[in-house]
Amino acid sequence: MASPYRMKNAKFKVYRGNASEGQEVEYTVPVEEGMVVLDAIHYIQKNQAPDLAVRWNCKAAKCGSCSAEVNGKPKLMCKSRLDDFNLDEEINVRPMKSFPIIKDLACDVSWNYEVNKKIKPFTPKENTNWIMKQRDVDRVQEFRKCIECFACQNVCHVIRDHDLKPKFAGPRFFVRVAGLEMHPLDAADRLSDLKNDMGIGFCNITKCCTEVCPEDIHITDNAIIPLKERIVDKYYDPFKMIFRKIFGMQ
Amino acid sequence: MLDRFEIHEHDVLVIGAGGAGLRAAIEASANGVSVGLVCKSLLGKAHTVMAEGGIAAALANVDKEDSWQTHFTDTMFGGKYINNFKMAELHAKEAPERVHELEHWGAVFDRTNEGKILQRAFGGHKYKRLSHVGDRTGLEMIRTLQDKGVHMGIDVYMECTVTKLLKDGDRISGAFGYWRETGKFVIFKAKSVVLATGGMGKMYKITSNSWEYTADGQALAYNAGAELIDCEFIQFHPTGMIWPPGVSGILVTEAVRGEGGTLTNNKGERFMERYDPKLMDLSTRDVVARAIYTENKEGRGSVHGGAYLDISHKGADYVKKKLPSMYHQFKDLADVDITKGPMEVGPTCHYSMGGVRVEAETAMSCVPGLFAAGEVAGGMHGANRLGGNSLSDLVVFGRRAGLYASEFAKKNSQAKINEKEIESSEKEVISFFENSGENPYAVHMDLQDLMQANVGIFRTENDIQKAINGLSKLKEKAKKVKIEGSRMYNPGWHMAYDLQNMIMYSEAIARSAIQRKESRGAHSRIDYPDPNPDDATWTSLIKLGTNGEMVVGKAPVIPMSKELKEVLKNDEGRVSKYSNLLK
Incomplete structure (x- = not known):
């Protein structure tokens, strides 16, 4: 033929x-x-x-x-x-x-593996019965589609142009943390790590990562922005700030 | 003399970082020993990542009647009763616990309406049994294990190829290999070694397997004196992509049929009615692969020589939700919208039921301190594996191998490293640079053509003999292949070494296949078309002879306990066609 x-x-x-x-x-x-x-x-x-x-x-x-x-x-x-x-x-x-x-x-993509090691692992709530509704795991499953091709890490200008690697974890790992933070049965808190060690603040949501994701994960809208909102809510909410000052809590 | 090498020392060395290797490493580490994990690719890229349909375990979340006994019965029927009964029993009993454990480590399976782990139908499984995440279950599993493993203090050696297992007398003492990146050699000292290197499919032209699947673990074990069993049983998955040419062989998950997809020929007939009227499209893989092959041979194949597989009647939303990666795979690579019409599929080499002979409980081979788990091990699946039983095999026996390898390491001291072994292995691997023969890729293509044509789905004495003759010529050619370039990240050089392993295992397949003069499971002899119940008492055994020749023999199938015989009694009709074990 x-x-x-x-x-x-x-x-x-x-x-x-x-x-x-x-x-x-x-x-x-x-x-x-x-x-x-x-x-x-x-x-x-x-x-x-x-x-x-x-x-x-x-x-x-x-x-x-x-x-x-x-x-x-x-x-x-x-x-x-x-x-x-x-x-x-x-x-x-x-x-x-x-x-x-x-x-x-x-x-050499070994840096990515080092970043991953620092993320607090899945920590199930005590005495859970492991019942989860599909609608509650849908968004976690979106993040878990990630195949670690590192295209998002490669394209992100914080890494690509400014090379802030040691201070900035990159979109792949914000996706991983989102998958853990939004897991219905997870009990750990990774917000302080995100804010400090992982440098999520450097991301100025240009969505380059989302555009190149071969798995069509909505990295910016579904993972990074909600995580940023949680950080704002926890650390920059004026009432909570006053509360923290008075009671000396983190 | 060893000073010139990089040396790492661990209690347990795990070779291979797919599901079985990771699970073994996690278990050994949890048992308090130091663990090294070596892999040929980057971590998280092993073949497990490509598993799609699900992990089989009798959780009874969807079909309440399910039990380990039914899972065991299905597995034994699938394997045509020459499985290692004990392995099949342990597998059926322990799989549910392993699935729950994955969930406790962070895996997020699809859910039932009550919020439990959802299970889907699959070929050869009587009940809905496969826990899954859409059609990317393997990815979920490997990422869960990877993320669990990185927090356990396991040392991971990525992109490192092991070329020899080191021994002190009979006992294992470590492994020797090279870094793919630099080509430099490395020695791993270990008290015990777990092989979890996966399969061998790259010796066939049409295969769902990646470049890594070159029978490395099988060859390492064989050369170290371990026995291989059941090598004649190669699974051809009935549904691989066949068009366009570049994608031929890529897997199309059985979950398409599990979710209600149907197979038809060019006349629009549901041809499975003729081959297995009871199970139809969800018959076992050996039967469906032969059916598609036969339909083509008799002129009823699809345009490009396969069959039509259609799931579009389920509606676009359902298909995209349950089979998202199939939807994208066909849309992106073949311009086919599977929510609107059928896909074209045909058999592709997928899995090796045979492998290293191990003890069921401990996963240890006949070489003290050498363990094997997952696809590299033989026995669990007998003559044909059921879909979904591979992922469960990985975690059930990966855990056992890790546990017993760490126990072995606790009881034994580090054995000596034999310098002569290292010298000879080093010489062997480097010698390719001095050769003047053919390009290794050309020899590889010859090997694929030879195996595909002569030891494929249907076999005859003549064809298999042709393969054996051809292999002895290829063996010579492969020793002389010429390498261009340096030792730094040189895939041509890597292929030269991998070729030796593939040719060794090809010979093991052919010699086992010629010995089994009957048809059973995935081994179909045109000259002996029926199963012979008398041949259910033995499995093929391959080992290295004292003069370097391949020795072929038979090993008795282990006797079945009374309790298990009782379990199979309900299935007596099917059993007696293949085996006299209940008589």
Whole structure:
């Protein structure tokens, strides 16, 4: 069966190198119907550059491993279809910008794992009967869809442009905290951590994270803003401030 | 001489950080020993994350009649009675507790109207039994375990590949491997080791498995002297994507059928009526995969060589709520709106029922101090695994492996590291850089073609022999593959090593398959189309011979207790077709 796609080639410019030096290398890849950018990278690996470093696992947008910048936009390569690009122009593939490059398309995302360790774990209420209504877990389930592709961390200007990494946890971890704070049976309080250690105040809700989320989590509206509101309510409510001053409570 | 290596020391070393590895690490750590956890990918990306439909456990939240006995009966029928009975029993009894434990650690399952954990129907399960979160149950499970594990003081070694298990005499003493990032070698000293490395599907062309699934744990165990059982039983999941070509093999969850999806052929017939009129679309996976294959062979397949699977009659809201990732997967990758019309599906290599032979209670292999849990272990699922029984297997036996590995570590001292073993393993892994043979990817593609064509869903003596002959040639080629570039994050080099493991296990599959002259579960012989009840008394056994050759034999199926026989009595009609165990 003659498919019009078979006739076409796509040109790729892929970053090859490490943190200190590297360049974009051009590769030509024959296009098949339904092909995604990750398929093209695999084609290059098999046929032209067997040592091309790239992370991937599921190839079905479930594991969040193959994040990269495709034509300057944070994307999962397994979800980026070639027929969404103008194949007369080169497709540029680079590693995520906000993390140190290891080699080629693989970068060092270990900082994220360090942030995660500091979040207070799920702490169930005492003597709960574990009954939860679906409507009460719906919004928690939205946050738990996160596949940790770190595209939101990569695009967030607090990290990308201002590199406030040690003081700022980033959208991925606000989503995680939201999932814990809004869990109907959780008893821990993470608001002071959010305000102080995680630097949620640096976020000025530009919604860049929400735009790139491959899981369509409403990061800003459903996670970050409600968390900010809780902090305002707890720490900046004038009545509560007076109360705290008088009774010396945190 | 060891000074030149980076060395880490733990009481228990867990290799693999999917559901089984994480659960083992958590249990060992809770038992008060120091734990190292090594994984080939980043933490949280293991294959468990791709599990979709649910975790099977007889909670009886939806169908009150459900019990561990029924779960056990279903599992044994699914496995065609050569399962390790004891494992199937422990699994059915302990799965509910493990599911509740996940909830107590923060997992948020879908709810019933009363607010309990919801359960859905699945192939081969008599009752609604699968706790789930839409169609992303594996993600929920791995994230829950990951977030639990990071607070327990477990040392995690990410992107590290283990190439050899180290031994002192018979006993395990640690592991040797390399960092994927730098290519530098690393030694792990440990009193006991838990293998939780998952499966092997990358040796087949059409597979739902990721690059990690290259039979590493099976090969590590085999080379360390452990036994492998049931290698002939490879599960081809009936519903993988088949179009467009780039997505072929990607899993389409059984939950589509669990939620009411139906299979049809190009004549619009619900063909499962011919293959399993009772269970229909929710028959066991081996039966449905063969049915789709046969429909195609007889000219009734879908446009691209599969079958049509339709859930659109359930309405768009329902489909999007219960199967959100399927909705997006088809919309984004195949331009198909599954709320409006059917998807096209066909069989894809999915799971290995066989693996390391272990003791049911402790998960220990015949090598003292070496444990195995999850897909890398064999026995639990017999000749065919039921959907949903994998996630429960991971936590039931992951916990047991972690518990007994830590007990073993408490009772034993650190065994010696053998320098010669390290030297030979180092040499083996580096030698590829001096080769001048083929590209490792080309050899891998040859292997996939060979296995797909000759040891697939339907098998014959001739085809399997062809595979065995082909494998001996590929084995030579694979030793000589040529590597370009440096040792830094070099996937070509990594593939060269993984290839050795895949070829070893391919041979184990083929040699076990040629030995079993009957059809049972996932092993379908065209030349022996029926099950032979006399063959239910043994499982295939593979081990490394003294001269480096592969030795094939049989291991007796462990005798079933009287209590379990009583449980199966209600199911005597089905049992007697496959086994004489009740006679």
